[in-house]
Amino acid sequence: MGNDLDAGTPTDMGERPTLRTVAQATGFAVATVSRALAGDPRIAEATRAKVAEAAKRLGYVPDRAARRLRTGRTQVISLLLNTEHEFLGFTHEVLSGITEALAGTGYAVTVVPDSPGEDRLAPVRTILRNNLADGMLFTRTEAFDPRVRLLMEADFPFVSHGRTEFTTPHPWVDFDNEAFARAAVERLVAKGRSRLSLVLPGEQFTFTQHLRYGFVSAARAAGIEYEIVAGVTLDSPTREIAEALTQARRGPTPPDGYVCVGEVTAMVTLAALADTGAVHGVDADIVAKRASPIFDNIRPRIDTVFEDLRATGRTIAGMLLRRMAGEPPEGLNMLFHPDPPR
């Protein structure tokens, strides 16, 4: 081996090896090397082995730009990130799950801001038109989400976190929020609570309807009173939520049970209880959805139901890979079920 003085090419050692480097090292043509590395069966077994060895030895890695230019495939997956304030680890957990599922696949994740007030289609259009990704992931899905409609029309691979109400099937991953709400209500009823309260996310999101249905139907089934806090959503400033909750507590018949969809609401609720002189566990109870271990460290302890967001991230990414590989959308659905409350 030694130093290949005869190679006298501009491509010297230290440069990034290309197909040409490998071709020269093996004596085959560039086209052959390309095919061999792609595992093309028309290339002889022995050749494939020789090329593979040389590629590995030289540390050859295909150039993304060249491949992308040639094939039109970007090897990129875009995640639409909502840029509203968010307090607990939603983004971190989902993103960790996604990168976990994508490790070793050659796919890169790019993060694209999805400003909630703005046109939610704009970033999607940009990605489609300028061919910036091979697939897309997003959250906070709406019943007739325009992004879903557009992507289905364009036949562009995506997985939504959250279901829609379109009749055409598309890949989605969701948490069974109806079951969560139902279980939360039942848990509170079991504790003897009979006037329940719930703060919902914005009306437009599908999971809001699931939560509402689970909450309302379970409360009715138990024959107890319930109210959905008016005038605020989960995305309202916490100050406003706190005010609404406090005001409700000062009414003639304050709630004695709270279903909280997020950790923040749970904290706000705890604070509202404290501020109105009520004692958790005595005057009222809370059951909350929990996506992080933080509630292990809250006093008073409150009942929680765990939603595994890292698994969610892994799943949406894995499903997108399958969709991009050509699987039909029909089978690509996954509904996570709440563990029993604890």
Added chain:
Amino acid sequence: MGNDLDAGTPTDMGERPTLRTVAQATGFAVATVSRALAGDPRIAEATRAKVAEAAKRLGYVPDRAARRLRTGRTQVISLLLNTEHEFLGFTHEVLSGITEALAGTGYAVTVVPDSPGEDRLAPVRTILRNNLADGMLFTRTEAFDPRVRLLMEADFPFVSHGRTEFTTPHPWVDFDNEAFARAAVERLVAKGRSRLSLVLPGEQFTFTQHLRYGFVSAARAAGIEYEIVAGVTLDSPTREIAEALTQARRGPTPPDGYVCVGEVTAMVTLAALADTGAVHGVDADIVAKRASPIFDNIRPRIDTVFEDLRATGRTIAGMLLRRMAGEPPEGLNMLFHPDPPR
């Protein structure tokens, strides 16, 4: 203009316009169009205007892959994301800030996992060797961070969140954790507290040393007792931190003041107080660093110092842009100062 029947090219309407499309529409050569759009002063003013108009009308957007292949510049910025569990909005806030600063620049952010137990250099090496990005951002910087060393050697643009102790200057953005710790101590002393406690992040991080120094020197200056909780770090499972704190409280002279570096620790500390029958505000006080508005909704209310992570994200991204544009590293530093505690 009407329909250009004479154009009879394979590039029909509906296809993504390229330089060739614009060239044909204007009658100039591809090279001229490229130059005109790049604002090359050697192209006549009138030509530049005509080309710009046509490009806009046709909706021309340069192809990233082609540009990348030709120039070697990727138009990508990589963010090294630590995949440990994290509970409050660090990732979300920093990432939102980054995308905010990058909006409209044409740069995309890709997220690369930075597994804490693993070789922290591996993802950096991959990015360098395979030319996957033009610049890099990362957090949890160490005193002699090997990533910083490698990137400086390679002369690759980056901004670290956190300072190092290298003598060669490099761009960084940091929060003045020493000032935070000092202020927290002073605040506790002002409340009459005289036995302070602190849980530190892992020894390897630079900001750990800043915290330690601020804490220790302020406590000494005030002539009070202090302890750094042994055996656990901020990254320890919360259960272990809780145990260590609870145990300390059961000793002969339990702490009466806590400096908490994160929101989670603050919650754990509150829980430890509650579990040992101590009352916040009576038996002990807490001053905590706060990166989200969540503490407005914690009862008991605790003193906090705000670290604006979204601004941090904006700043590291903005600084990286300047570095990539060729600015020398010397001036590219920014130290965020804590607001007065409240």
Added chain:
DNA sequence: CAAGGGATTTATAACGTTTCAATACCCGCA
């Protein structure tokens, strides 16, 4: 009027990959 020269524009060659169409090779068989 020819030559010089500044101002514009352009043809062309890359960047590294994949793929189409064509070539070279080898074997068996007429």
Added chain:
DNA sequence: TGCGGGTATTGAAACGTTATAAATCCCTTG
């Protein structure tokens, strides 16, 4: 010997862009 026919390999073109070097034009000047 020559030829069909599979097998294995290859040359060349193309993806869309930028940069180098050369060409064109037009105007000034000796």
